[in-house]
Amino acid sequence: MRETYGIGRVEAFSDGVIAVAITLLVLDLRVPQSADGGSLAGRLAALWPNYLAYVISFLAIGIMWINHHAALRRLKAVDHAVLVVNLLLLLCIVALPFTTSLFASYLTAKNGGQLAAVIYAGSFFVTSFVFVAMQWLIVVRRRSLLHDPPGRRRQRAILLRGAIACPVYVVAALLGLATPYLTLAVCIALGLFYLLPIRSTE
Amino acid sequence: MRETYGIGRVEAFSDGVIAVAITLLVLDLRVPQSADGGSLAGRLAALWPNYLAYVISFLAIGIMWINHHAALRRLKAVDHAVLVVNLLLLLCIVALPFTTSLFASYLTAKNGGQLAAVIYAGSFFVTSFVFVAMQWLIVVRRRSLLHDPPGRRRQRAILLRGAIACPVYVVAALLGLATPYLTLAVCIALGLFYLLPIRSTE
Amino acid sequence: MRETYGIGRVEAFSDGVIAVAITLLVLDLRVPQSADGGSLAGRLAALWPNYLAYVISFLAIGIMWINHHAALRRLKAVDHAVLVVNLLLLLCIVALPFTTSLFASYLTAKNGGQLAAVIYAGSFFVTSFVFVAMQWLIVVRRRSLLHDPPGRRRQRAILLRGAIACPVYVVAALLGLATPYLTLAVCIALGLFYLLPIRSTE
């Protein structure tokens, strides 16, 4: 028999990791050194990519937390496989402050902006992909662990809602090859989309 | 029908984020390099704005946590809108260690002190404003999610208590245009006010 | 009537803050730059004050967490005063990684070692003092909030056990005026004392 665990500590640990990761984004809002040339206003204004990236990544990780929350509460218990996939998902989420920082640092640089944009969108693609894999594991392969196993149609709706982000991030990455500003625009649009209320038909 | 969630994980995640944000304030208490000139005592004394800003911001965020706690425990459940507004509130709170660091770095600088003071008080104004918006959403628009929906007079009292900080922070920001020390004084006074016990008339 | 709150979120928030503060101690274990002169072994060995300070402060904060845990579980509920004193206690605890870092940086320096030692022991004195004040507030002034209000003798035992650290830290600070190594020795001894099992006579 497969050993299972209660979900209380999985939620607590995941909440902790995501909470720290989202808060570490603030470390990239740097205070300009007073020794630097120019007025403070000018130097702060030059940091606009950092502020924008902070907001986008904060909302993106926040939305992932909301979805993670929704995914786990379907479960009565977790087994080793769910724990491992959840760990991989957290591994991806924790790396997002790094790719955000990279994107913010190179958005307005002469070189490297395209690559940084591709890595930024790519990191969100991988994270979304692992999230969909976890959803699939939960609603398709671990039906016995669910409070209320969904039917075929419902399964597909759950997977689709998560999966929709994947191709969008691929597009965002590809557009980044042209200019990182397009990547930025797509990521902002996607964030706004997810912030909208869900008309649930459940 | 609108989908709702239990408040356990929202509280846990919010607690985590606020706990990390408040603790990151310590990163701005910098250890002077031993290579710097002057005695250690002198160099530590020169960092007084950092110590003061640490205390003020710690108490301000701590008070927000107490109020956040009081706001959420009215709720039986949360919906997507509450989650999103809560996320925006956390986005503001997480940025406070940055504006604190900025204020501390420029308070005694020749230039930039006024701007840093305006940004500091401004960031607390925005955070308070979003908090009041969340209170309004909860006690006015989501009455069906409350354990014990308050009457008109009680609603107004709840909103007023939160809203009172908003004009004070506006004044603190405007006074910062004259000198950042006035901003400091107003923020200290407001912190002390909130630390006083509430004579609850409920 | 005084408004009270459940202790669940107070514990969760305090746990979060203390957990982050204790973990931030690792930031002071610095990796020597490969560009620095000398062998890696020599450069790591020169950082021994950092390793020692990490261990001492980790254990000291850990013991505070154990005691904090013991203090809060006496309570059925908390009121505004307990929340405020708890916040002041957290403010002190969060500053400990800073004073630890200061002590580690100056222990072997030519100048500043004494001052850093006094500040280090002093920060633990203040934290212990606030902790005793919280204990006093809980077991003497908020008896109505306790699960099982202790008698006179028991009250004194609880307060004494917490208070014992205060004069020890004062001695550690005073000895630091002679040499920081004595401060170090006293702090190690106190840590070991608290790690010993309590022969409870309750």
Added chain:
Amino acid sequence: MRETYGIGRVEAFSDGVIAVAITLLVLDLRVPQSADGGSLAGRLAALWPNYLAYVISFLAIGIMWINHHAALRRLKAVDHAVLVVNLLLLLCIVALPFTTSLFASYLTAKNGGQLAAVIYAGSFFVTSFVFVAMQWLIVVRRRSLLHDPPGRRRQRAILLRGAIACPVYVVAALLGLATPYLTLAVCIALGLFYLLPIRSTE
């Protein structure tokens, strides 16, 4: 009589500490300065030891969390000795981001790679050793605190599963004396082994 505590806050605090420690690993994914020479792609590629070390340490700490979780849920309550050993275990876990950073910084350096590898594997050895000690304390010496005290054979299986990592990390450390790449290979293999599902025979 020995005083005991509920395990709720021990779990919450441990979860918090491990969550912060695992997330701090991201701080070692550094953004190359745009002022550095060479293309961004080249400079990111040169940081491959950081990426690899991030993944290995994240998974290793994550697996420790899973095991910690499994160890604590056997307990109905904890006493002072369990709290102290748990604190020592957390002390080791929190130091892992430091040894990871050290290993990543020196893996490809001309000097210091061997020492850094020995320290890296050694820190995981010590952590595993303390974990086994905690397991032994729980399942052998504190049987009265367990929900369901295991028999002799079961005890041995629990201890063996944890203990297996110890000699492997010793081997990894010794191989590091030859070349740090062997240490890396052993640590990767061990991580993959633990990620595999457990065929539980309970």
